[in-house]
Amino acid sequence: MSRSPRSAAARRSWGEDDSGCTVLHVDMDAFFVSVELLDHPELRGRPVIVGGQRRGVVAAASYEAREFGVHSAMPATRARALCPQAVVLPGRHDRYREVSREVMAVLAEVTPELEQVSIDEAFLDVAGAIRRMGSPTAIARWIRREVRRRTGVPASVGVAGSKHVAKLASTHAKPDGLLLVPLEATVPFLHALPVGALWGVGEKSGEILDRHGIETVEQLAHTPLPQLHRILGVAAGQRLHELAWGHDERKVSAAHTEKSVGTESTFGEDITDRRALERVLLRQAHECAARLRAGRVFAGRVAIKVRHADFTTLSRSHTLPAPTDLAQDLYAAGRDLLAGVEIPAAGVRLLGLRAERLADGGVGIQPALDEDPHRAQAERAMDGVRARFGSRGVLPATLLPTGDQRHRRSTTATNRGDIS
Known part of the structure; x- marks a missing residue:
């Protein structure tokens, strides 16, 4: 079953009416690599991997490296086998946090309704900023322009009526793009996606759905709820059914607390x-x-x-x-x-x-x-x-370093695990 949410239908324009679409998801493109390219501009256009030197896993990969099948969380040995010409750089998480703070400072100028969910992504509810800054899509364009101007790194932005759809939209806008999903286009947008695009569908649940012939969000949406309950359990089945029809009541939480x-x-x-x-x-x-x-x-x-x-x-x-x-x-x-x-x-x-x-x-x-x-x-x-x-x-x-220190450190900051 295809696990990629980036279908041709998902990449096309879904309209221009952004009324009611006050939720923005800002996602930095290949963030660790983008930061490294600020300090190593000579590597632009080349396949670059951050992390995973000798052993461990890939923390980030440039789009050039991704063309060879390299992706984050891949074992380093596999990444080097797929793309032996890649430049492999050690992670510098202090530097990434520094740039992340600069990005979040730009977002904070838009609205206090800002929820940072990881070092390189955040949700905003811009309803209170429309009179001051213009429409949601105008605000999204301003964010992308200012983040690039002030930090040098690209950002993709999804604009929608809910957090779930806004996050999917930013994924389809990559690299370095903007995608609006109008309210009336929400269900068609979702139903054009593979079921693996839904929040909460992981490898195991995806395999279960695949065994039952459910490969797309549209198929899941039209599967009777009792059947979904039997397949996935009542809570998971109910939640995925709601998401498949565009129902997501989660609000942008400015009071986000790291766990x-x-x-x-x-x-x-x-x-x-x-x-x-x-x-x-x-x-x-x-x-x-x-x-x-x-x-x-x-x-x-x-x-x-x-x-x-x-x-x-x-x-x-x-x-x-x-x-x-x-x-x-x-x-x-x-x-x-x-x-x-x-x-x-x-x-x-x-x-x-x-x-x-x-x-x-x-x-x-x-x-x-x-x-x-x-x-x-x-x-x-x-x-x-x-x-x-x-x-x-x-x-x-x-x-203090000693002569027999032979191990090499590879530190990874995970989502919801890094205070910056």
Whole structure:
């Protein structure tokens, strides 16, 4: 079954009447690659891959690389086999967050009804900006022009009456385009798509629908609800049926709160030494803690992910006795979790740490009675040094490079997991 939502019907113009289409979805095109091209203009027009050096997965691929079948989340070895001439660059997430902040600052000039859903995409409800800035499509054109002028990176924008359709429209507008789906064209637009385009249809549910002969959104829309309930379950079947008919009541939520922050490291060589893994956890704890403090939130739970050389993946989590934004606390919990995981003889391929159950740092956080204030002072002082001299301006002594450090870091910021 085709999984691509970019059918010829979806790419054509769907009309010019944007009345009532106040939801915009702004999506940066191949964002990590676009940022890299700002600093490496000599690579324009060439296939470029970000992340996935030696091992790990692709974080982003230029459109030139995509022509060879390379896509994000693809194993690095597969990407290099498909496109051996590609230029492979390491990820620079501090740089991506910097440009992301500039993009979001442009969007914030349009309306406070702004919901950032990841480092490179956001929803806007522009109903309150129409009198000041013009029609929704005029606002979308202004956004694309200003984002390009101020940041140098391209943005595609979808304009529609709901979040679901606006996001699909921005996908079909890529690369570097704008697509309006008028209210009266919503159902025809959706029904021209493969069922995999619907929000909530993943690989497993797509295979289930395919076995029942449901390959398009139109076919799903005309499938009796009782049958969909039997195939997918009542909740999923009901939700997909509503989306197939253009019903999406979700509002743009300006009060979006991140659920977690985390980082993962894929190693150039599998690691068998537990102390080396603990050093990785310590670095990750400091990265996560710095992002918690930058976002002024506290974590109530710590989780780790361990992937063995044979790709067996384990997850462990621990609820903290008190919310924290300190690396010492995150590391202590992560180290204890790692202590309960057996390190196989073949070693560990990937290790990740995540701070979860985030709470606003200004609301309801009560320090422990025996809390040592100097712990927080030291880490906040490190934040100040890094802000002035860069992310490696100061490090804990145990993280200073040693001669036997052979593993290489590949960090990936996931959707809804990065505070910027």
